[in-house]
Amino acid sequence: MNRIQKKLEEKKKLLSIYFTAGYPTTQDTIPILMALEKSGVDLIEIGLPFSDPLADGTTIQESAATALKNGMATEVIFNQLKDVRKKITVPLLLMGYFNPILQFGVENFCQKCYETGIDGLIIPDLPIQVYEEFYKNTFEKNGLIPIFLITPQTDNERINRIDSISDGFIYMVSNNGTTGAKKTFEKEQSEYFKRIFAMKLKHPQIVGFGISNKDTFYQATKFTSGAIIGSAFIQMLSRDGLGGIDAFIKSIR
Amino acid sequence: MNRIQKKLEEKKKLLSIYFTAGYPTTQDTIPILMALEKSGVDLIEIGLPFSDPLADGTTIQESAATALKNGMATEVIFNQLKDVRKKITVPLLLMGYFNPILQFGVENFCQKCYETGIDGLIIPDLPIQVYEEFYKNTFEKNGLIPIFLITPQTDNERINRIDSISDGFIYMVSNNGTTGAKKTFEKEQSEYFKRIFAMKLKHPQIVGFGISNKDTFYQATKFTSGAIIGSAFIQMLSRDGLGGIDAFIKSIR
């Protein structure tokens, strides 16, 4: 059983943190990972920076641009993560756009993930049909759990389909929009959370996009299994640096 | 017999001077006329300034613009010339574009000319057909001689026609172009002069456009009865003022 699956069995509201590899500096990847594990997060998504992150808001865009300018690259990430499993045990996901993975070679990429001890992949612009037709086997062979997104616009039929091909959790995009920290959620968000809850899917849902603080984390996880914080965490890093990680995580739950 | 006709009977090369009324200043009209008579010119053309003198080169254009800015106008000219025949006897022509005359009223204009003692009119943009059809009687009634132009492009038939409706001299435009001083004439000009000479017209020809000095005056009058100096005279006025008139005229012949 994969680390993600195991984590999902814990009966608590999971806190997942996203950060962009190479930001604020190239050397921060391992220190951030270790600080996050230490402060008790449940899942970590390592973002692979991309030149054209079209599902992302300004914060993540800018962190990616900085990371690329810092020299971050797929090869570099894997080098940095070589011994990560000697240091931390928290489930790790890579989150990246499809083109850099395609250039690295999907097969090669997945194998590297396996060797590194990565547990899952989030590739927002890899359509589920293409995944199923071409890459499912490769993912499975390398013990990688594919994470798919659903949004308030995803119809029930498609949600069921996504549920059926999922293996870990469903990444539930909180609202219509790109990534980015929000101060609070609207009524329509909680209705959406409730609606999905009522569908009683096979796989747990973790909410992403717009979670920034205790309040939004609480709202997002009322009817779900957990929530992902990305932009707000990156904003904190810009402001307080790595030293702020522990206080930030403690402030959420 | 009109003063112009009488002058044309003198067997000499006539020198005619053009100047723009109101240039350099509004007060200069009578002093210029008197100075010109005194230095012995044979004919004088008083230019009525016009806003859009499309047959004129830069020198006369600019003198007209200055004159208009100085306040020169048809009414003003006639006022200035009221007693001119008590002061000078040289034949006088008014030269002006048709529109200001039309606005003044052609009938009225011609009568004023008669009262003033003007001997002829040069209206470059009054076509001969229009003259014949509408204004011939008025001119004759007021003792005004119409002066018509011919150019190197005018064909013989038309030259004969112009000769037939002329009464004084024919204004022979020296070359293809607008008014303006030239340093010398080309071979084609003298051939044109000779060609017209050979036509043995009823009316004498006086050459205008491009005469500026002794040389061009000599060339222009070798086969004709005289020549008109305009731009070169105005340029002299700009440079030397009214005090330069006598020397200028003496330098020509």
Added chain:
Amino acid sequence: MQKTSYQVNEKGYYGEFGGAFIPEMLYPNVEELRQNYLKILNDPDFQKEVNQLLKNYVGRPTPLYFAKRFSDKYGAKIYLKREDLCHTGAHKINNTIGQIVLAKRLGKKRIIAETGAGQHGVATATVCALMGMKCIVYMGDIDIKRQAPNVARMKMLGATVIPAHSGSKTLKDATNEAIRDWISNPINTHYIIGSVVGPHPYPDLVARFQSVISKEIKQQLLEAEGTENPDYVVACVGGGSNAAGIFYHYLDRLNVKLIAVEAAGKGIHSGKSAATSQLGKIGIIHGSKTLVMQSPDGQITEPYSISAGLDYPGIGPMHAHLFQTKRVQFLSVTDDQAMLAGIELSKMEGIIPAIETAHAIAIFKEQKFKKDDIVVVNLSGRGDKDLNTYIKYFNL
């Protein structure tokens, strides 16, 4: 009673207007044109060449576009004749195409033109490039500065642009300079005048070349509405060529009402206006007897309009006659009214009109039409050349 003719007579007059008040130096040129133009225009070979170019090069026929949203708003059936879609962006090229082919037949090698806004200059430079002829365009020094893009277009097209430094350094003075050039080059040069102005036969010549506009409308309206005849035809008037073209085939159809729109500038009586029919008196300008804005002393005054193509102190003699006989109703529209109409048409129909054209569009705010009235407006040109003026005016 004899029927009034709105066409030029054999002497070159429209009623008391027209003629050829030119210095003798221009007589041979103008006479050559006068003697030959009808013969050449009636030559089937000439017609074929011109029509081919109008079709394959200019892009004729231009559409007759039913402006639905505008019609709904103003309560009439408003059609726009899309001269803005002509190559180079205005009706001006209908005339320059005709004249360049004519000039070729007259054996001319060198073309001169005047231009104000630059639209006629560009149209002339264009046809000269097409025919490999030398092209000189006179343009007021001030206009050169304020119409830089059109100057660049002319240069791209290989034309020489010569600044007119005299007078007010605008259109009137550029025309004077062009005429002076023609006086100096009487043999090899043809002067392509840009509107229905100048000495006979120019007004008639230009009107004939522009008449293709109303010729097409008859056919197009028949298809769209089952009749050749609109209730109203509307056009702006600078010199009057686009108006002449769209009125042409309707002049004798007295049930078609014709409206000409002049530029009132800052207001007819503001001293800054170009509404010649309202402010002008009979006079001579550029070789033609017509209505002219002038001082009591007969000095031609500088007109004013925000639109560079309308600030001409005269109108063509045909229009003076149409005004005098009341065949055409003359309206005038201020700078402000025109600018607002220009942006309204842009926002409602997706067509940015030339500011000249915007004057014609502006009448709908004031004139009332009946819901069934078919109103055809000449969309004489596109507004790209006027973007700077629009930008400044609306602070875009």
Added chain:
Amino acid sequence: MQKTSYQVNEKGYYGEFGGAFIPEMLYPNVEELRQNYLKILNDPDFQKEVNQLLKNYVGRPTPLYFAKRFSDKYGAKIYLKREDLCHTGAHKINNTIGQIVLAKRLGKKRIIAETGAGQHGVATATVCALMGMKCIVYMGDIDIKRQAPNVARMKMLGATVIPAHSGSKTLKDATNEAIRDWISNPINTHYIIGSVVGPHPYPDLVARFQSVISKEIKQQLLEAEGTENPDYVVACVGGGSNAAGIFYHYLDRLNVKLIAVEAAGKGIHSGKSAATSQLGKIGIIHGSKTLVMQSPDGQITEPYSISAGLDYPGIGPMHAHLFQTKRVQFLSVTDDQAMLAGIELSKMEGIIPAIETAHAIAIFKEQKFKKDDIVVVNLSGRGDKDLNTYIKYFNL
């Protein structure tokens, strides 16, 4: 052996290129479009509305003009398909007209678009004004500054222009921003993409709307030369929409040779180029698998061309397939070659081409044709928008 199809297959691919590599957030929008577009496009009412607008508003058919002087110089029968005469000045409006009518049928109320040179932005703002729809155009901050006149046109037309501050602040980034807007407004908004790029069905949709170009040519060439088929068809390629349109009806006529011209910028191997077919590798850009200029690590690189409409780091998947199968010959032309061709066409034919278009014109200096070869070049747009660049380059 099975005949190669050059059209999209039912899965949205041209050979191995195409597809819809989009985040789940866009799935409903793109899927709605995919499920409906063919049904709507085949609806006679839809076709009637689009065709009427193309005729009466856009000014179609555009002429097929035989460029005599150019033909004489280069020794071939050179025809220019005059898309520059379309309303707004380029072929782009063929697509926006189709898409706006489609958007109306899909019940959309709000339109977004990206633009580089501003030509597609203007064409989109235009059709939105025509239909009274809200219009938001994303444009790189740098492009906003260097294409000020087109920005003004969009504003005149009532569109909101939003600067893209991310990345290199040019077309690629404007496209990213438009996609982000669509993600944020999935229900009431239609995204009018400006070329044959983006996720399926966009490349097919845009190609179909542009295919009117070659449809007209077949008829026009038959009239002019007695055959529907030229020997060569030439077009420049940015994203590839004007090329797709002029190739469309000839794709399966293998005796018609097709030539695509890319921007080599300062030279293919100068590091400042946009010749995607030469420099790109298979990758994903803006939702489509195609040839993409990118770093070995898969970061999309900034292309360069003097022409704002050609400096896109990808080409449409249809073109990637046409390149791979060698159905189309890909050439490339440098800035300097294009600029010289642009001024040469201006001076010889009186047509100032867009700098994009000038790339297609430039091939005559290098490629040799036979005297009888019929070569049709897509004159995709006029050069008015590029005057500043021409002025600077040639010091006019």
